[in-house]
Amino acid sequence: MKGLTKHSDTEWRIEPTGAMRVPVVIFASEALIRDIDDKVIEQAINVAGLPGIVGAAYAMPDAHWGYGFPIGGVGAFDADAGGIVSGGGVGFDICCGVRTLHTGLDRAAVLAVQKELADALYYSVPVGVGSTGAIRLDHKGMDAMLEGGAAWAVGEGYGRPEDLARIEEQGRMAGADPSQVSDQAKQRQQQEMGTLGSGNHYLEVQAVTEIYDAQIAAAFGLRIDDAMVSIHCGSRGLGHQIGTEYLKRMAVAAPKHGINLPDRELACAPIKSQLGQAYLGAMRAGINCALANRQIITHLARRVFDEFFGTDLELLYDVSHNTCKLEEHVVDGRRRQLYVHRKGATRAFGPGHPDLPPDLRRVGQPVLIGGTMGTASYILVGTEQGMQLAFGSACHGAGRALSRHAATRRWHGRAVQDELASRGIVVRSPSARGLAEEAPGAYKDVSEVVLVAERAGLARRVARLEPLLCIKG
DNA sequence: ATGTTC
Numbered sequence: 001m002k003g004l005t006k007h008s009d010t011e012w013r014i015e016p017t018g019a020m021r022v023p024v025v026i027f028a029s030e031a032l033i034r035d036i037d038d039k040v041i042e043q044a045i046n047v048a049g050l051p052g053i054v055g056a057a058y059a060m061p062d063a064h065w066g067y068g069f070p071i072g073g074v075g076a077f078d079a080d081a082g083g084i085v086s087g088g089g090v091g092f093d094i095c096c097g098v099r100t101l102h103t104g105l106d107r108a109a110v111l112a113v114q115k116e117l118a119d120a121l122y123y124s125v126p127v128g129v130g131s132t133g134a135i136r137l138d139h140k141g142m143d144a145m146l147e148g149g150a151a152w153a154v155g156e157g158y159g160r161p162e163d164l165a166r167i168e169e170q171g172r173m174a175g176a177d178p179s180q181v182s183d184q185a186k187q188r189q190q191q192e193m194g195t196l197g198s199g200n201h202y203l204e205v206q207a208v209t210e211i212y213d214a215q216i217a218a219a220f221g222l223r224i225d226d227a228m229v230s231i232h233c234g235s236r237g238l239g240h241q242i243g244t245e246y247l248k249r250m251a252v253a254a255p256k257h258g259i260n261l262p263d264r265e266l267a268c269a270p271i272k273s274q275l276g277q278a279y280l281g282a283m284r285a286g287i288n289c290a291l292a293n294r295q296i297i298t299h300l301a302r303r304v305f306d307e308f309f310g311t312d313l314e315l316l317y318d319v320s321h322n323t324c325k326l327e328e329h330v331v332d333g334r335r336r337q338l339y340v341h342r343k344g345a346t347r348a349f350g351p352g353h354p355d356l357p358p359d360l361r362r363v364g365q366p367v368l369i370g371g372t373m374g375t376a377s378y379i380l381v382g383t384e385q386g387m388q389l390a391f392g393s394a395c396h397g398a399g400r401a402l403s404r405h406a407a408t409r410r411w412h413g414r415a416v417q418d419e420l421a422s423r424g425i426v427v428r429s430p431s432a433r434g435l436a437e438e439a440p441g442a443y444k445d446v447s448e449v450v451l452v453a454e455r456a457g458l459a460r461r462v463a464r465l466e467p468l469l470c471i472k473g
Numbered sequence: 474a475t476g477t478t479c
Contacts (some may be wrong), residue, residue, distance in 0.1 A: 067474095093474040130476050188476070199474050240475045322474090404477095433477095 052083025062399025068265035071344035086268035089341035094286030096234030097320030149288030177281025188237030194296035198473030321396035374440035
C-alpha cells in the first residue's frame with residue numbers, strides 16, 4: 001500500500017509528502033491492515049493536510065470509510081496555529097456513544113425471563129427510523145435541554161443526580177449555544193427525545209463472560225456472570241440536521257477562509273472564525289441532546305427492570321465516540337490546548353486525569369466498546385500510554401467490514417434473527433433490513449480489534465460481555 | 474447515522 005511503513009506489530013505510518021503537514025498513523029495488526037479499505041488511507045492522508053493539525057492523523061484498529069474523515073479517526077487541531085474544526089470530523093450522529101449500567105442481577109435471573117424482558121424493553125424504548133417518544137419539548141424546553149444535557153434530564157425527573165458523576169462532562173457539555181442550532185434541527189428533535197434510532201444503535205442486556213484485569217474490574221464493579229445493560233445511541237435527527245447544515249456552510253465558506261479542500265466532504269472552518277465558533281456551539285448543543293437522550297432511555301429501562309425484578313440500574317459510565325472537544329495534551333513535553341476530533345473513536349483517558357469521576361480517577365476511564373448483535377462487547381480502561389499515542393483515544397466498536405448495501409445482498413434479516421435465537425440471543429427489531437445490514441458477519445472481528453488496541457497501548461482490556469438480548473433499530 | 478433521495 002502506498003507509502004505505508006510498518007512501525008511495529010500494531011502501528012503503521014505514512015510520512016508526510018505533498019500537502020500532508022503531519023504523518024498518518026494507523027493502529028492495526030497485519031490482518032487488519034491487509035483488509036483496510038484504501039479509502040481509509042486516502043481520507044487519513046487528506047486529514048493530515050488540514051490546517052493546524054498536531055501530531056498525526058490517526059486511524060484506530062476498527063477504522064473504515066466515512067464522510068470526509070474515516071470512522072475510527074482522530075485529529076487534533078491548535079486554534080492558535082490556524083487549526084480548523086470540521087463537521088465531517090465529528091460525524092453526522094453528534095455524540096453517538098455508549099452507556100453501560102449494572103443491573104445487580106446475574107445471567108440466570110435474566111435468562112429466566114429473557115423473552116418477556118426483551119418484549120417489555122422493546123415496547124418501552126421507541127426504536128427505529130423516525131421513531132418518536134412520549135416527551136414533547138416546546139421552544140423553551142428544547143433550549144433548556146440543549147444547554148443542560150443529562151443534567152437537564154435529571155432535573156425533569158429522568159434518573160438521579162448521582163448518575164451525572166459517571167457521565168462524560170458530568171452530563172452537561174459547557175459552551176453549548178442553542179441559538180446556533182436551526183429551527184429545523186430543533187423541530188426534528190421535538191418528539192425524538194428518549195428514542196434509540198436505527199442503524200447500529202441498540203439497547204442490550206449482556207453478561208460478563210471474562211475478566212482480564214481483576215483489580216480494575218473490581219474498581220468498575222464487574223464480576224463474571226453479572227448482567228449489564230448497554231445503550232448505544234446519539235443525537236437523532238437534531239445531530240444529523242446540525243451536521244448537514246454546517247457541512248454545507250463550511251464547504252461554501254472554505255475559499256473565504258483560504259482553505260483548499262482536496263475533498264468537499266472535508267469541509268471545515270477555522271476554529272477562530274465566526275462559522276467555526278457557531279459550529280462548536282451547535283455541536284456542543286448536539287452533545288447535550290445525546291447525553292439527555294441516553295439519560296431518558298436509561299429511565300425507560302429502569303422502569304422495566306423495576307417492574308420485572310424490583311431492582312435498579314446503576315450507571316458504570318457513559319462515553320461518546322463522535323465529538324470535537326477542547327482538551328489539554330502534552331505534545332513534545334509541552335502542554336497544549338487542542339481541539340480533538342474523535343469520529344468513531346472513544347475517548348480513553350488514563351489514570352489521574354482530572355476529568356474522571358473522583359472514585360475512578362486513580363484507575364482510569366472506562367472505555368466502552370460495542371460489538372455486534374452476535375459477538376462480544378468489551379470494557380477497557382484508559383492508559384497513561386494512550387494519552388501519548390493518540391490523545392487519549394481508542395477504537396469504538398468492531399468497525400464495518402462490508403457496506404450496508406453489500407450486507408443486505410448477503411443476509412436476510414429474519415434469518416439473522418433466527419440464527420441468533422438458536423445461539424440463545426433474543427433480538428427484537430422493527431426492521432428486517434436493518435437486521436441484515438447489522439449482521440455480525442458484516443463487521444470486523446471485535447475481539448481482534450480490541451486486542452490490537454490493547455497491544456498498541458491505546459487502552460487495556462478489563463472485561464468481555466456477551467449479549468443475552470438486543471433491542472435493535 | 475438520517476423524516477434511509479432537498
